[in-house]
Amino acid sequence: MSNIVPSNEPNNTSSSSETSISSPITSTSTEHKPALRRNRPGTKLEDAYQFPHISLDQIDSAFALQEYLQSLIRANRENIDALVELPAGQDKETWQYEHLRQLCLELNYLVIQLEAECTSQTCPEMKADDWQYLCAAHQAPLNCCAIDYIVHTLDGATTLLNSHKYFPSRISIPETSLKHYQSIARRLYRIFAHTWFHHREIFEAFENENMLYARFLKLSDRYELIAKNLLIIPYNNNINDNQDTHNNHNNESSEIFSRDME
Amino acid sequence: MAQTFGQPQQQVQQQSQTPEYTLPGVLHFLQSEWRRYERDRNEWEIERAEMKARIALLEGERRGIENMKTDLMRRVKMLEFALIQERSRYLANVPPTQFPTKESSNVSTPANEEGPESSNTQSLKSMSSTLNTVSSQYKNLASNRDPKYRTKSREILKACLQEIDYLTNVVTNTSSASNRVTTYPTGLDGIPIPNGLDGSNNATRKLHRNSAIFVGGNTNAYNRMTKRPGNFSIRPSRPAPTSPAMVSPILPTNSSSPPLDCSINEHSDSTSTEQEGGSFFPHSGSESFKNGDKLSNGEQSSPISPEFEGNPIANMSSDIQSLNNCVVESATTNCEKESEFLSNNDNYNTQNKTKNEREWKTHNQVKNKNKLKSPDETKEEEQQLTKDVQKKFGLSDVNVTKLMKNANKRKSSEILEINNSDPQLDELSFNVEEEENIQKSETDKTQENDTDRKMWRQRFTLRSHLDTVRSLSWHQTELMFLSGSEDGTVKLWDLKGPLSHKPTSIPDIEPCITYRGHTAAVNSVVMASEQKRCYSASMDATIRVWNLPSSKRDTYGPVDPSLNLTTYIGHTDAIWDLRLFPMRNQNTQLLASASADGKVKIWDTEAGGSPLKCSWGYYGINNEGSVNGEDRPPIPTSIDFVHSDLKKIAVSYQNSIIKLFDIESEQSVLTFESDSTYDNTPATQINRIIVHPTMSLIFSAHEDKYIRFFDINSGKCTFSMLAHLDSITSLDIDPSGMILLSGGHDSSIRLWDIMSTRQCIQEFVSHRRKSDEGVLSVQYHPSLPWIASGGADSVVKIYC
Structure with missing residues (x-):
């Protein structure tokens, strides 16, 4: 219970190769890269996370994949293919897992943007296009308002991903927990969908900055997380192109009431 | 005897309670209760006699x-x-x-x-x-x-x-x-x-x-x-x-x-x-x-x-x-x-x-x-x-x-x-x-081990954050605390529920609420129990003020925008430390923040208009201009109010200097001799300071593995020790003022006897490292025997 990976000891030695004293931070060096990958108190925002990108096999910790992914994102978040591409020698499941975690993390920032605009008054129901979704975070599915649905979904997904029961390790994922990937991805997708359909400006501003939806789409495509017919945001190379050609999914209305969280 | 006692009672019961109770039933119940009580009392007496005998024996031995x-x-x-x-x-x-x-x-x-x-x-x-x-x-x-x-x-x-x-x-x-x-x-x-x-x-x-x-x-x-x-x-x-x-x-x-x-x-x-x-x-x-x-x-x-x-x-x-x-x-x-x-x-x-x-x-x-x-x-x-x-x-x-x-x-x-x-x-x-x-000292130790100095054991592991947990803050009285993480969220946890479960069957503990608002990593959180509020400071240069939700709120209750009270904007760079003024007097509750923009700011959280009360840099309020041409002034890393003199606040800087400022005059009144190992790099900076609640002592946690004790009045270093295998990130003092708690990037948490031996009392390796970070926050509960720690592994651990 105490550790996700009981066998994995804290890696005190991980820094041994990097513990050479960092060069002095001078006031002008915005590109300063301390040898130690840590943000010390007092670090300026512009200096934060200015770690040199290192290859995965150089990272010797239980969170190597997470670090690697975050490092990739910081390096170039627009290079979607590189982000989603499975690192050599890595487990497909754990890679997806880290992506989903990162997705939840970054979706928080989208929610912050949405909260200003999307309230129980403006969006009393969780809708995207013609779809209406019921919140699965409750004992019985509830018709939460959009922002509630989004927050609950995000909280639920975060909880599920952090669940010791379903994901006891970040090194290997139990076979039985893989099915959760789809349900998590499907629900997270609805957040994008709602934003795209009802808060397009926020969506575009956010997407321009983070390319999160593009990454998500790539991920679900690459690892088949979401059925193609559930992708209701027009699938274009240029997603900023507002073409509403999307009426091929009404037969999937049962999905509305899906409640696939155990 | 039981009957004589029991009958009037039973009558009363019969009258007052539901008529389902029958006389014989009640009588029987009372008798059996009485018998059980008698049996227990006998057992206690036997036990007591045994104890007495043992005491006598031990006393004799002691005399000898x-x-x-x-x-x-x-x-x-x-x-x-x-x-x-x-x-x-x-x-x-x-x-x-x-x-x-x-x-x-x-x-x-x-x-x-x-x-x-x-x-x-x-x-x-x-x-x-x-x-x-x-x-x-x-x-x-x-x-x-x-x-x-x-x-x-x-x-x-x-x-x-x-x-x-x-x-x-x-x-x-x-x-x-x-x-x-x-x-x-x-x-x-x-x-x-x-x-x-x-x-x-x-x-x-x-x-x-x-x-x-x-x-x-x-x-x-x-x-x-x-x-x-x-x-x-x-x-x-x-x-x-x-x-x-x-x-x-x-x-x-x-x-x-x-x-x-x-x-x-x-x-x-x-x-x-x-x-x-x-x-x-x-x-x-x-x-x-x-x-x-x-x-x-x-x-x-x-x-x-x-x-x-x-x-x-x-x-x-x-x-x-x-x-x-x-x-x-x-x-x-x-x-x-x-x-x-x-x-x-x-x-x-x-x-x-x-x-x-x-x-x-x-x-x-x-x-x-x-x-x-x-x-x-x-x-x-x-x-x-x-x-x-x-x-x-x-x-x-x-x-x-x-x-x-x-x-x-x-x-x-x-x-x-x-x-x-x-x-x-x-x-x-x-x-x-x-x-x-x-x-x-040996007997003391054993005694203390038995009584005061309990050995801390991990009780809960709380997973919900998606990235490094940087800061924790307990509620003053309740078993609730706040956690702030690099994932940009602040989460409020209530342990009363999980506590009622058996240790073996605790389900995944979810936070009461997740505060979303910061657009970057949260570096510091503070719980203001009396105000029923909490504060969080972030890399995004803002301090956000949150209302605590009502205790009845469901984890998946409706989103309540009113919980997001306000945002203090004033700093221009990442804020690294927040401290609440230890006393809430009349209608003011001060909050201090230290930011990478070089400023320490004091906020009056209950002021009607602008909350910003004062702000000063490394050289105090007036001497801002003394930065003539040289590098930007040192950046504060940690702050703490001086409990013995509440007009003063201690600030540690990246150049490993601790300064004491007068809040009223916003001038530096004392500079500590705390930079003995400073080598002009952040690798020797002070990460955290904490002022002892009762004594005129201040403790500093250094990036180069030292913990130092300073006398607040003289500014002299009274004790220095290499305390961890790697940089020390966090300090706290137990409510009695006897034990110093420290956490470091070596993933260990250590307890130190402040008063007498200054030795490590207990150590536990707790969090796993991510990047080159380990433990980032350790906190004693102010009134209950609990410790919380947060680490780079996105996990909060609770000890009791």
């Missing part, structure tokens, strides 16, 4: 051990004194050869050995003659015995001498001091000893000094002479073991001291015990022959022998007793004045005598219990001991009581300072005290 300790302490002192005597004798053997008058010192030996012929004095003639006759007797006897015996008795006598010295110092402090002055320093003059003896007769000042010299070389000469020397010899021997050089400056005043006769009178008046000491040697010889068999028996396992044979304590005590006897005998026979003195002390002594008697008896009993001696043996022993004790006079009694007192004092006193005026005794007792210290 205490007695044994007293004896052993005495024994240690004796041995140490003997050692010092041996050393001083050895050393004193050298000086005479260095002095020009060394032949005379050689002469002294024969002179003394010749006995009465060597002393022609009038005043002391009779006395010395008796002494010498006795001593010659002793010598004869002693020579008949084996040399071992002689050396051993010599040791004993030495110890005895030391006891006398002690007594004289204690009882007649002033006079003994003057004696010491008169007699001791002159020893450096190196004037022939025979002259000294003669000189004392002549009572000239010079001769007096000479005699003192004789004294100075005392121990060696006398001891070699089988302790024959007379009155004078003893007196000086007291101060002998202490360094002569120390006393020598007083020499001039001594030279003007009255002639020896006077000094002798003085001695007999005020420090008669000393005279006793002086005269006892020869008699002790004869006395020891009286006790001869006993002594020799005892000396088979004499104090010198390292191994304990048979019953060392008994032997020891008998040794001491016999020695005391000797002292007493000699005192009474030789020195009437002394006996007067003793009789003065008699009241005191008799009191002690009985006490001692009792002590010895109990001591023996314990011993018997331990060693299972035959009843005859013990009886014999006891009789002998009581006899001894009865014979014993004040000296040893006083000593014993003194020792006991000292022992008790030491036991009770926290700081073990030696307040004794006699350095010699101090030296002797030093080791004993040290031993006691060790014992004490």
Whole structure:
């Protein structure tokens, strides 16, 4: 219970190769890269996370994949293919897992943007296009308002991903927990969908900055997380192109009431 | 009885409660309850009796051990004194050869050995003659015995001498001091000893000094002479073991001291015990022959022998007793004045005598219990001991009581300072005290381990954050806390629910609420319990204020925008530390923040208009401009209010400097000497400071693995230690102010004893490293026995 990976000891030695004293931070060096990958108190925002990108096999910790992914994102978040591409020698499941975690993390920032605009008054129901979704975070599915649905979904997904029961390790994922990937991805997708359909400006501003939806789409495509017919945001190379050609999914209305969280 | 009790109750019950209860049913219930209660009470009583018996047993054991300790302490002192005597004798053997008058010192030996012929004095003639006759007797006897015996008795006598010295110092402090002055320093003059003896007769000042010299070389000469020397010899021997050089400056005043006769009178008046000491040697010889068999028996396992044979304590005590006897005998026979003195002390002594008697008896009993001696043996022993004790006079009694007192004092006193005026005794007792210290600390430790210093164990692991948890803050009274993470969220946790579960079956614990609002990593969170609010500071340069949700709120309740109270905008760069003013007075609650923009800002969280109260940089409010052309001023890393002076706030900077600012004037009032290991890189910066809640102490956690203690008033570093294997990130002090908690990038959490040992009490390796970070936050609950820690592994762990 105490550790996700009981066998994995804290890696005190991980820094041994990097513990050479960092060069002095001078006031002008915005590109300063301390040898130690840590943000010390007092670090300026512009200096934060200015770690040199290192290859995965150089990272010797239980969170190597997470670090690697975050490092990739910081390096170039627009290079979607590189982000989603499975690192050599890595487990497909754990890679997806880290992506989903990162997705939840970054979706928080989208929610912050949405909260200003999307309230129980403006969006009393969780809708995207013609779809209406019921919140699965409750004992019985509830018709939460959009922002509630989004927050609950995000909280639920975060909880599920952090669940010791379903994901006891970040090194290997139990076979039985893989099915959760789809349900998590499907629900997270609805957040994008709602934003795209009802808060397009926020969506575009956010997407321009983070390319999160593009990454998500790539991920679900690459690892088949979401059925193609559930992708209701027009699938274009240029997603900023507002073409509403999307009426091929009404037969999937049962999905509305899906409640696939155990 | 149950029925008589039960019936009225039952009637009441019948009336008041639902009619379903039947009379027999209720009766039966009450009876069974009563029976159960009786059974329980019986069990308790049995248990109590058992406990009592055990207490009695343990108390008996303790008493026995205490007695044994007293004896052993005495024994240690004796041995140490003997050692010092041996050393001083050895050393004193050298000086005479260095002095020009060394032949005379050689002469002294024969002179003394010749006995009465060597002393022609009038005043002391009779006395010395008796002494010498006795001593010659002793010598004869002693020579008949084996040399071992002689050396051993010599040791004993030495110890005895030391006891006398002690007594004289204690009882007649002033006079003994003057004696010491008169007699001791002159020893450096190196004037022939025979002259000294003669000189004392002549009572000239010079001769007096000479005699003192004789004294100075005392121990060696006398001891070699089988302790024959007379009155004078003893007196000086007291101060002998202490360094002569120390006393020598007083020499001039001594030279003007009255002639020896006077000094002798003085001695007999005020420090008669000393005279006793002086005269006892020869008699002790004869006395020891009286006790001869006993002594020799005892000396088979004499104090010198390292191994304990048979019953060392008994032997020891008998040794001491016999020695005391000797002292007493000699005192009474030789020195009437002394006996007067003793009789003065008699009241005191008799009191002690009985006490001692009792002590010895109990001591023996314990011993018997331990060693299972035959009843005859013990009886014999006891009789002998009581006899001894009865014979014993004040000296040893006083000593014993003194020792006991000292022992008790030491036991009770926290700081073990030696307040004794006699350095010699101090030296002797030093080791004993040290031993006691060790014992004490050991017992303390075990006790504390049992009670106060519990060992912390991990209780909960809370997973919900998606990235490094950087900050934690407990609710003042509730089992709730806040966590802030690099994932940009702040989460509120309530552990009351999970606590009701069995430890084995705790489901995944979800936070009560997740506060989303910051657009970058959250670096610091603070819970303001009284305000029912919390504050979070982020890399996005904002401080956000959140309302605590109502306790009824469901984890998946509707989003409540009203919880997001407000945002403090003012800083222009990442905010790294937040602290709430410890006191909430009237309608102000101050909040301090430290940011990478170089500023420390104070916010009045309940102000109507602009919350920003004040703001200052490294150089204070006015001297912002002093950054002429140079690099940007150092960036604050951590802040804390000074609890002892709430107008002040301590700020640590990236250049490893801690400054104390006055909140009112916004000026620096003190700069700490905290940058002793600073090397101009952040690798040696201070990561965290914390001010002790009650003492004027401040603790700093350094990137280069140090924890330092500073005095707030002086700014001086009072203690520095390498505390972790890697950088230290977090500090906290337990509510009692006794324990410092630290967490570091080495993934370990350590508890430190602040008050006494400054040692690590407990360590647990807790969080796993991500990047090069480990533990990032440790927090004591302010009122409940809980600890929370947050780490780079995105996990919060709770200990209790």
